[in-house]
Amino acid sequence: LQEQVIASEKLSTLGILGTGFAHEIKNPLTAIIGLIQLLQKPDIDLNTQENYLNIISKELERIKDLTNQFASLGKPTLFKRKSCDIDVLIKNTVALVKNHALLHNIEIKYENKKNSLKTEVDESQIKQVLINLLQNAIDAMQEGGEITVSLDFNEETEQIKIMVQDNGVGMTAKELESISKPFFSTKERGIGLGLHISYQIIESHGGKIRVNSIKDKGSTFTLYLPAYSQQEGI
Template sequence: MLPYPNQNPDFAFEQAVIGMAIVSLDGTLLKANTALSDLLGYTQQALTAGAQQAESIRMLLNCIVQNVKASQDHQQSINPFEHTYHHPEKHKLYLNIHTGIELDTEKNPKSYWVQLEDRTLHRQLMEQLEQKEQKLIEKEHTFLQLLEILPLSVLITKKGIVQYVNPAALKMVKATHPRDVLGISTDVVVDVSSHNDLIKRRMRYEKDGVIGSVNYLIRCLDGQEKIVSGCTIMVHYEGDTAALGIFKDITEQRMEEDRVMQSEKLTTAGQLAAGIAHEIRNPLTSINGFVKLLRSSESSNELYFEIIESELKRIELIVNELLVLSKPQGVHVSGPIEVLPILEQIITLMKVQAALKNIEIIPHYPDVPISVQGEVNQLKQVFINLLKNAMEAMNQGGTITVDMLRSGHNVQIVVQDEGIGMTPEQIQSLGQPFFTTKDTGTGLGLMITKNIIHNHGGTMNVESVPDHGTTFTIQLPAL
């Protein structure tokens, strides 16, 4: 039996904010409150009189009686139930109905107390939610179908554990069935040598929400090693956030690049060998000739010794340049490097030598620090070579300006001299072994400079006007 206050139950019945009714044991509506009248679309008088002939009202009352009888037959309390009511204004209402039994003085059932709550809005929201969930499921299914036919390898992971692999990924790691890969950690697939890259990517995502692209060395299930390149994006998979990685096997590509690089190295070595033979043959011929003259001469000639010493120094210069060139020029990253302190050190170092030649070095620096990724000593070598070349091109003194500025995603270092300048043909030949515009030089210094800049992901541009000077512009990726 539904609880009601002992004082003035009729008042509580009438003023209740939810629909309330008293129904006879045979299903006749004996009493209805205002809230129920508003809910069902009939006046209170109509509900207890003619409206009971309406089909929607008859169906509602029949359901109430049947629910009570069904509960009594199973000797259990009366369960609430939901009922779809067809409103006279042609729309549906979803009602949640609670029923209790009123007893007479003999403890026999007298009538039913009924509470009717409008759950239409809640039901509509639930239906909309179900529809959206169904659409998401359909989209996810379509998405997975696309991944299945994608020729690139796709892995979906949650917290580093593989949740999905497409056929291309199975083929890449030499697996025969998804169960061979599902549930394992990416640490198992990625080779130990690439674990640091894996950890850095996870830390970067936790800090900045960015994952980015990466190259990994992976170990297939059959023990074979492969190099893969790919990128990762965050997606929703099976109701949770997951990482979707798309990878491509670049092992053959890397091998081909290595073969091309080796071929280029052999070609360069051949060019260097030819240049070395030519450059060293001349001083050796001079030395050989003067040694023969000395042997045949009864008195020593100081001029002969000076020439021999000069030619030997030239051979030493060539050998020293070749030793620098032979060192590995790969970028050994030591972390972000501020360019300004390095440039200041080199300018300070070169100012004394410049002053002896009546040359002034004028720097222009930005207001904010600019950093690049690279190796400190190699960048120092670049700046030394550029300033050294500029000074050697200025026999009459003058000014060298060094400008550093930020340009988009790059940092520009511009070295401009007032030297003898170069013709377009000479500019075209810069960087080739043993090509030089100076009286004493090998051309290897600029070749080394270009290699270092290239290995740092940068470019070098040269502009020059004969008798008016030369401008070297270096561009490096800025952090």
């Protein structure tokens, strides 16, 4: 009986990990498929073609990194922290999601209140968080609309502040209480792992996520990151 319980727990864990992997790998795959479709247009110019191919290459590298992360579960994980210009990271991420948003009649605007903000982060993981938030915002705006991404810096707390604001369906107070829990989703076909993983990534970087939302009005996700790395990794 004990062996059966252990085997059952192993299968359950394997199922959870498989679901998480499928969820996280879906975003870069969706971007790659969309860009390949654009590359097949007969009137595409060489510069645009090269730009799309560069993005596809980077997204394939991200899939490789995700695969390595899941293959290394259970082992101590060291973040690939390096100096990063957050402004450039956000611009690149917005550019990646922008075409997908336009297909849903959604415009993404980026506001930078500081010329340049640098800190030490794992770029791939922070990019993963931003894509999750932008994709959630797109999914919440079935009638189209506008997403605003802004970058600022709090001098008193020495924290980088990134806001992702939408005017979508919003959430109730009860839904907000469960937003960071695994397998909780407000989407009809949502898996409920994207935000849970995002919270873990930001907290592991010494930061935090705060959410404000009003039902039928929209949601605002605010990421706070330290100006400098507070830990070497986990």
